[in-house]
Amino acid sequence: MQHPVFPTILFCDNHILIAIKPPGMLTQPDHTSNKDLETFAKAWVKQKFQKPGNVFLHAIHRIDRPVSGLVVFARTSKALSRLNEQIRNKKIQRFYLAQVEGQLHKDGILEHYLVHQDHYAEVCSQHVKDAKLARLSYHILQSSSHSTTVHVELETGRYHQIRAQFAAIGHPIEGDIRYGSKTSQGLGICLQCIEMSFEHPVTQEMMTFDLHQALKRSS
16 A cells, blocks of 8 residues: 655645645644644645735544545635535545455445544444444455455544444454554554545535545656
């Protein structure tokens, strides 16, 4: 799995910005001094457009720190509102590439209930307080006796969803020690957000962004 090494701006107009996050970087700032993609993108916008004062930029979704791939930012409050509405109505398609431990034999759909614990998502009964439905589908791309590469489509966007759900069926993401992987991959795990499709919040044009095509062009 080819991970991007540095953060990159893939697309930017007056309303949205698409960035590529490398593994090990936060999507948004937290209480630490660790580098994050939002701060990087704001600095890029400020320099690119010679903007005085603060830059409005808000991620409409997040990907976990050890995960790499595409992140969509809204550049205006109107774009943010409309993109959030698309998320609520499940009109934004998000596809991931994952390499999991062990051999999967057929395509499938995973459906669990998850509850958000301290830096962890726990599979639980639907009757547990604050439990939320998590659903995804996956297609096998390559399989061997020790690992399987899958193309994943998220239907819901729960905290650590892909990581928790594959671990729950005995096939944790490779390198994801938190969820039971037997191997370490350093800063990253074998999971990438590789494609995003959505309606532009202003022009209403259907837009698709592909991580692997972008990495090929830049190599």
